[in-house]
Amino acid sequence: MHARFEIMTSRHNEVRDITSRVQEILRGSGVKEGVCSVYVPHATAAVIINENADPNINSDLLDALTKAVPEHGGYLHDRIDGNATAHIKAAIIGPSEIIPVSGGELALGAWQDVMLCEFDGPRRRQVIVTIIPDTHR
Numbered sequence: 001m002h003a004r005f006e007i008m009t010s011r012h013n014e015v016r017d018i019t020s021r022v023q024e025i026l027r028g029s030g031v032k033e034g035v036c037s038v039y040v041p042h043a044t045a046a047v048i049i050n051e052n053a054d055p056n057i058n059s060d061l062l063d064a065l066t067k068a069v070p071e072h073g074g075y076l077h078d079r080i081d082g083n084a085t086a087h088i089k090a091a092i093i094g095p096s097e098i099i100p101v102s103g104g105e106l107a108l109g110a111w112q113d114v115m116l117c118e119f120d121g122p123r124r125r126q127v128i129v130t131i132i133p134d135t136h137r
């Protein structure tokens with residue numbers, strides 16, 4: 001099954017924890033064993049799984065990406081709409097993650113959360129959650 005929700009980001013570059021929204025959809029699905037895909041249908045946003053206990057990690061990630069892919073680095077796409085950096089960051093990180101489902105819960109580690117990365121905000125973003133039951137049991 002698919003479900004989708006919206007999130008309004010508030011900064012140009014931002015990491016937002018979406019784990020509880022994904023868990024809510026998983027619980028509503030009734031699926032106990034399978035896989036859960038979390039995907040953003042956007043070219044300037046991405047999905048990561050990482051630690052959210054220390055918010056500095058998210059700041060460090062955004063900082064490291066900006067160092068690797070500086071704003072206005074002479075990219076050709078900046079002549080179109082000025083956001084080449086956001087597209088490159090989104091391409092490096094990727095638009096989705098797949099998480100095993102076990103016992104009706106996301107099989108995340110103690111320090112892992114699912115997060116949306118915004119690289120061209122603030123914007124309204126869609127998140128598509130697809131839950132596939134394991135039928136081979």
Ligand code: ZN
Nearest residue numbers: 081083084087
């Ligand atoms: Zn663009």
